[in-house]
Amino acid sequence: MSLFFLSQVLVAIAIGFDLMSFQFKERKKIVGCLFCAGILISSHFILLEQWTAAGLMIIATIRYLTSIFSTSSKLKYLFCSLSIVTSVVTYAGIASVLSCIGSVFQTVAAFNKDDKRLRELMVIGTSFWLVHNYVIGSPTAVLMEALFISSNLIGYYRYYYKNA
Incomplete structure (x- = not known):
């Protein structure tokens, strides 16, 4: 089995956690599923030797676990800073920029109470x-x-439009 194929299998498993995540209403359950997916996705990027993405997903996995217990703004800024530093240190072109921007948005999201x-x-x-x-x-x-x-948009519809 090639490393590329194995990386795709890991992401396929992560899809299950991602799809489940936004079908929950409770923030902690959403973030818990994202934590599980993050472990698999970071492994996927390691197998593909995409070091910026791998580093950012390892940080994201720790971030999701942390945000289950705290929505502190200080932690949000810490994880945003870690993402930016990781992206600079492992910079490999446009892919690094895209993943960094995505990571920063997701960090702000993870520490949002709403x-x-x-x-x-x-x-x-x-x-x-x-x-x-x-x-x-x-x-x-x-x-x-x-x-x-x-999945996120379906959950958004279910909780904010359908019941309105």
Whole structure:
């Protein structure tokens, strides 16, 4: 089995956690699923030797775990700073820029107390990751981000439009 194929399998499994995440209303459950997906996605990027993305997803995984217990602005700024420093240190062109922007949006989202705002910011951040995954040539990761955005929008509709 090639490393590329294995990386795609890991992302396929992460898709399950991503799809589940935004079908929950409770912020902690959303973020808990994102933590599980983050472990698999960071492993995917390591196998593809995409070091900026791998570093950012490792930070994201720690960030999601942390944000289950705290929505402190200080932590938000710490994780945004870590993402920027990691992106500068591992800079490899446009892919690094795209993943950094996506990571910063998702960091702000993760530390937002309001699940509605969390969903909105996640769509923006995920859009940058979708383009990133296209640029690096990971088709399953592109599919994952598209499904993640779709799941988020379905959850958004269920909780904020359907019941209104």
